[in-house]
Amino acid sequence: MRFLAFLLFAAFVLFAIFARWFFICDILNLCEEPPVEVVAPPRLQNLQLTENDSVLLSGYDQFAFATGVDQPDLNANNEQFLDTIAQMMAADSTKSLEITGRYTLQEKDVMAGFYENMGLARAATIRDLMTARGVAEDRISLKHATTADSLLQEPLLFAFMQKDLPSEYATASYSFTNMTYSDANFPSNSAIFEPGEAFRNYADSVKVYMELHPEKSIRIVGHTDNVDTEKYNLKLGMRRAESAKEYLENLGITAVIKTESKGETEHVASNDTPEGRQENRRVNFIIE
Structure with missing residues (x-):
């Protein structure tokens, strides 16, 4: 009899706990789910600045963009990379900068402002950071490209071009x-x-x-x-x-x-x- 009474008491306690949880969480919606911490993958340290077949800068942190976002999560290394490019352009007025912004296949239909794709929007954001460093906007051209890398580990490409060098291609503005x-x-x-x-x-x-x-x-x-x-x-x-x-x-x-x-x-x-x-x-x- 005592064992049966114990089982009945234990069942009552469990029912009371469940009933309390159901009333507070399911009816009153007062239970908060614990935040899920999203751990971003480590940045690759292979960002380069190229000029023709030459690599002028290398070993910098890649920029980081959240999915569907055109504003980068800048770190000190990114800032240093942009500062160095601005200094190089200030020292040589014949150079222009080409920035290629990449976007994933999943972002194909995502737009930002009046740019046709997220790649262009990202490149334009970096252009704004360069003009804030004193580089004239007409010395910066933008390009865009898709990438099959869903993690977008290499979202930007940087290349120097000779500003007044004849080219078989025109430049889209x-x-x-x-x-x-x-x-x-x-x-x-x-x-x-x-x-x-x-x-x-x-x-x-x-x-x-x-x-x-x-x-x-x-x-x-x-x-x-x-x-x-x-x-x-x-x-x-x-x-x-x-x-x-x-x-x-x-x-x-x-x-x-x-x-x-x-x-x-x-x-x-x-x-x-x-x-x-x-x-x-x-x-x-x-x-x-």
Whole structure:
């Protein structure tokens, strides 16, 4: 009898504990889950600054970006790396800096502000850090690339270029007054402008800017790859520029908007690959 009474008492205690937990946690929602500590992987120490085939700086910590975020988690070593580049550029005015921002395949549809992809947004953030160190913005060019590394352990590439050295490639611009958007805003082989979120954000900002600066005008330049004839591509580039102009006018922008086409003549990448051809199919918006 005593053993049975003990079992009944133990069962009552367990039931009371469960009932109390159920009332407080499940009904009143007063129980907090313990925070899960996310341990970031250690940074690789293989960041480099290159120039042609030469490595000018090496052994620095890689920058770190959280998924879907364009602002880096800077450490002292990152700051030292940027300081050193700024000092090198101050000592040699012929050098320009090319920053390539990478983004993972999982971040493909993630945008930041009016940049078309997270890679460009990350590169632009680093450009801002360089201009804060006294480097002129026109000495910095931006590029973007995807990476299959889901951990994004090497998010940035840095390379010196000779500022005035002739190149077979033009340079795409990614600043507010000289912005480039890819063919992602157009269906394949079409001039119908279907802007994505990044461009809509940009256009809204341009509208406000032009209202504050009525003396300014906008020039829209259409570019294509080298598929089809040069004559056809020249017309396609113009049709795309005109379609983009129509979108801005429908948005309510009353400033003078001029259009032109460079066709296939100013490619920013090789036309030998699908990725390069996509980079070359673009529209450039220039506030003058």
